[in-house]
Amino acid sequence: MSDRPLFLERASFRRRRLGDAARVLPVLAALAVMLPVWWLPAAFSFGAGAIALFGFWAVLILAVWVLHRALIRAEAATMRAGGESPGDSDWTGHDAL
Amino acid sequence: MPFEMLVAGCLAYVALMFGVAFAADRAAQRGHVRWLDHPAVYTLSLSVYCSAWTFYGAVGYASRSGLEFATIYIGPTIVFTGAWWGLRRLVRVARMHHVTSVADLISARFGKSNPLAAMLTLIAVIAATPYIALQLQSVSLSFEVFATQSPDGPEIGGGTALWVAAGLALFSILFGTRNLDADERHHGVVTAIALEAVVKLLAFLALGIFVVWGLADGPADIIGRISAAAGEPAREGWLLRPDRWTTLIIVSAAAVLTLPRMFQVMVVEAADEERLHVAGWAFPAYLFAMSLFVLPIAVVGAEVLPAGSNPDLYMLTLPQASGQNLLALLVFLGGFSAATSMVVVSAIALATMISNHWLTPLWLFLRRRPAGETPEDLRGFILNARRLAILSVVGAGWVYHQASGGTTALAAMGLVAFTGMAQVLPAMVGGLLWRGANRMGAYAGVGTGFVLWLAMIFLPSVGIGTSLAPAAGVDPLSFAIFLSLSLNILAFVAVSIFGFPDPVERLQGLSFVSTVQPIRHSRMARTEDRAEPLLVMARRVWGADAALRYFQAQAAAQGKSGYLPDLTPGFLTGLERRLAGSIGAATAHAMIDRVAGGMTLTVSDLMEVADEAQRAKEEAQRLETATTELERTARQLREANDKLTALSVQKDAFLGQISHELRTPMTSVRAFSEILKTSDLSDEERRRFAGIIHDEAGRLTRLLDDLLDLSVLESGNTQLTVSAANLHDLIERALSAASATRPERSFTIDRDLPSEHLGVITDPDRLLQVLINVIGNARKYCDAERPALTIRVLRREGNGPQIDISDNGAGIDTSRQSLIFEKFARLNEPARAGGAGLGLAICREIMAVLGGEISYLPGQGGAAFRITLPRKPPLGVARGGV
Structure with missing residues (x-):
């Protein structure tokens, strides 16, 4: 641990932050889907609710698509840069920022 | 449409499925797995989530409860949104441990405990049987829709369900129990299911487009009709209830992870976690497409069809009433696909669990033989156990269908199965994320959840007892889900906190939570004479050829010739995990322990293993340093080599120079001494020539002095x-x-x-x-x-x-x-x-x-x-x- 660099190179840094985004996204999605129904059940039960739900759903799919593309590229970039193997770092905590 | 045509179309479709599965299996055998491994095939195979319950039932659900039907799809969408960090990890850990089912995963995590796996199998079987019955019911119902339409419709009754069940069992046995590979992958089944997923989606989209643009006047009209439902008393149920909304999303999110069939296609059949890069957005997109037209079909169906029609069958009756026979046939095939793919994958997944966690351990217990006796062929037994289990699972579904008879009792079975398997989620997620989770906690949590689910959800759903509602205005199902899951988690956490796991469990916990390769550790004496019994045991499971190949490869990897590798911890770990791929982690562990005579692991062994792990880590770091060191040395060597080459050139040049320098004075010495030999020289000339010779000899001496001086200086002996x-x-x-x-x-x-x-x-x-x-x-x-x-x-x-x-x-x-x-x-x-x-x-x-x-x-x-x-x-x- 001691000989690990404190700061990551740009590619690794970008990938880590995108990984953070991938973690936050499901939480945000769950909140975005659940909260409106607690808040205004009647307004979200019919036509407007259907439009809002399916609209959000489509945007979410698009967001995941874009995020995954970015993550794949970032992983490839880190691999090229000779950084740590992207598989391990995702789960073994963040030693460097 | 004539009923015969329907039957003919159906049979042709079934033949196509058999053909596709057969071709895919053949291709896989020949090693052509590239297109079979395509992420699209994987994503489509995930659509086994959409069973007949969602295919037909979603419209009925939407008719009764409006947008609430979408919860069943939104839950998985949210789970897959987190595919990158969540599901990838699940798949990686499961592949690492050659996990064969969800029960196997949890039992492997909690110390390879077979009783735990057996209990989880029980829950899965109880939850799945009515669910399979529901699929059979949907197929026979859809047949009936066509039969009652045609005047010469034959008497079908319960016969359809039996035929369908028999066909599905045959398909599952043919393509699900062909082999007993270490990685339980079934290319034929998966490919057939991917094709069925396409049919399902096409059928749904075709009907949806027909309804929105054929029967209604486009999206605006549909939205208007949905909004108009706001005031209707018949649509009272459409008002969303936040408690139901939230609990159903949670339960469906849990179900997509824990349902045996989902685990089978998502984890067990996955070649690696890379597939999830695509599936992460493609599967939510599939769900989106499958649910986009549900509400329109429900709304239009209610208006077009006569009052009192079964909304669960709008999918079929709507095109029929509009005279769209081909569309009706396509929808029928879509529903048929949904039902069959669900039954096939469920049957295979459950059969694996039953054979690995119930039948094989029981068999091994009953047929305990003294060492040395020729063992029976375990491989044949396991395959037959799976076949039997498939027959039992599908048969139980059929029996349940016959016994329940009614249509209404089954309608809720989808959610019942979801809530049942959701009880497994806390142990699964907790086991993957929390090293402190232990087996007793898992027993307590799953057990509590299971009992509460039985009492509050399952039994009421089959008409025994009534569901509880704590107070008026609280939805009983939400309350039951909330209560069972909360107490489940509470028991799991509390017991885990106060428990102390055994060493095997702690090792496994480390491996699962940190996603590191598991290490097996057994103290063993006399390693040579233990390798052979292990080979014999592996032969029983894999067959002679495969076992010999594996042992030879392992021996070769250790640098040994022959078939008997040393029983290193690495070899035993690998062997156990490969065996676990065929018979489950718990059984594999028990068998190896018995044959190899591994002693019980103690805490001090564990410490030793931890030391080993630490050493391995240090070794890795050391290697890394050594690599840079090597690179540096190589660079230095290269430089030294260049220098040496240059020196060699220089030495040659030096020799050339020396010869040249020596030759010039030598030549004049020779020339003038030649002249001196002639006698007719004056004294004057003689003196002059002798002087030249003397000077040149002096030059030679100086040169040699210099050389000598230099060589002495260079040698360091000055x-x-x-x-x-x-x-x-x-x-x-x-x-x-x-x-x-x-x-x-x-x-x-x-x-x-x-x-x-x-x-x-x-x-x-x-x-x-x-x-x-x-x-x-x-x-x-x-x-x-x-x-x-x-x-x-x-x-x-x-x-x-x-x-x-x-x-x-x-x-x-x-x-x-x-x-x-x-x-x-x-x-x-x-x-x-x-x-x-x-x-x-x-x-x-x-x-x-x-x-x-x-x-x-x-x-x-x-x-x-x-x-x-x-x-x-x-x-x-x-x-x-x-």
Whole structure:
């Protein structure tokens, strides 16, 4: 641990932050889907609710698509840069920022 | 549409599925797995989530409860949104441990405990049986829709369900139990399911488009109709209830992870976690497409079809009522696909669990044999156990369908199954994320959840007891889900906190939570005579060829010939995990322990293993360092090699030079001695020629002296006579001695006399030699019109003096400055120099011996040399000192 660099190179840094985004996204999605129904059940039960739900759903799919593309590229970039193997770092905590 | 045509179409479709599965299996056998492994196939196979319950039932659900139906799809969408960090990890860990089912995963995590796996299998079977019955029901119902339509419709009744069940069991047995590979993958089944997913989606989209643009006037009209439902008393159920909304999303999110069929296609059949890069967005997109037209179909169906029609069958009755027979057939095939794919994958997944966690352990327990006796073929038993289990699972579904009879009792079974398997989620997620989770906690949590689910959800759904509602206005299902899951989690966490897991479990926990390769550790004596029983055991499971291949490969990997590898922890771990891929982690662990005679793991063993892990980590770090070290060494070696090559070239050149230098005086000596032999020479001539011979011999001697001097200096055996001397005197002597060189030239000498009076401790003769050489060189080569020589001495604090000698000539080219200290590096033509070109080379060696340095000073407006002296010559060299 001691000989690990404190700061990551740009590619690794970008990938880590995108990984953070991938973690936050499901939480945000769950909140975005659940909260409106607690808040205004009647307004979200019919036509407007259907439009809002399916609209959000489509945007979410698009967001995941874009995020995954970015993550794949970032992983490839880190691999090229000779950084740590992207598989391990995702789960073994963040030693460097 | 004639009923016969429907049956014919259906049979053709079934034949197509068999054909596709067969072709895919063949292709996989030949190693053509590239397109079978395509992420699209994987994503489509995930659509086994959409069973007939969602295919037909979603519209009925939407008719009754409006948008609430979408919760069943939104839950998985949210889970897949987190595919990158969540599901990838699940798949990676599961692949690492060759996990065969969700029960196997959890039992492997909690110390390879088979009772835990058996309990989870029980929950899965109880939850799945009515669910499978629901699929059979949907197929027979959809047949009935067509049969009652045609006037000559045959009597079908319960026969359809039986035929369908038999066909599905056959398909599952044919393509689900062909082999007993370490990685439980079924290419045929998966490919057929991917195709069915396409049919499902096409059918749904086709009907949806027909409804929105054919029966209604486009999306705006549909939205208007949905909004109009707001005021209708019949649509009271459409008002979303936040509690149901939230709990159903949670339950469906849990179900997509824990349902045996989902685990099968998502984790067990996955080649690696890369598939999830695509599935992460593609599967939510599939769900989106499958649910987009649900509400429109429900709304339009309610308006077009006569009151009292079953909304669960709008999918079929709507196109039929509109005269769209082909569309109805397509929808029928879509529903058929949904039902069959669900039953096939569920049957395979459940059969694996039943055979691995119920039948095989039981068999091994009953047929315990003393060691040494020829063991029976376990492989055949396991495959037959799976076949039997498939038959039982599908048969139980059929029996349940026949017994329940009614249509209404089954409608809720989808959610019942979801909530049942959701009870497994806390143990699964907790086991993957929390090292402190332990087996007792898992028992407590899953057990609590299971009992509550049975009492509050399952039994009421089959008509035993009633569901509880704590107070008016609280939805009973939400309450039951909330209560069962909360107490489940609470029990799991609380018992885990107070429990203390055994070493195997702690090892597994480490491996699962940190996603590191598991390490097996068993103390074993006499390793050689234990390898063979292991081979025999592996043969029982994999068959002779596969077992021998594996053992040979492992032995070869250890650098041994033959078939019996050493029982290293690494080998045992690998063997156990491969066996776990066929028979489950718990059974594999038990079998290896029994055969290999591994003793029970103790905490001290665990510490040892932890040490090993630490050592492995250190080893890895050390290797990394060693690699950089190696690179550095390689670079140094390369440099050394270059230098050696250059030196070899230089040596050749040196020899050539020497020969040349020796030959020139030798030639004149020979020539003149030849002349001397002739007698008719005057004394005058004779003297002159003898003088030339003498001079040339002198030159030869000087050259040889120089060479000898150099070689002595280079070898480091120089004897120094160290004494104190005044630097001024030395320079004085050097100048007068050097004035013999080209005495015709007069130099202006620029000196700083006071600074020269400096005592030095060195070998004065050697230093003088250097000074003479440098000054002589200046006299020889300075090409200035009015040559001048500057000598500066600098006193250095704590060190010997530094002497700069420079002239005002043209100096030496930058490119050649590095060469001047090499032997025979005469820069100008030899004739002019009249020396052998060894002078500066000797100077450099002398200075090295004196512990100082001579270097060329560039940029001084002429040739300039700097001689630095140490305060004292190095002791090691001054052997001949004062």
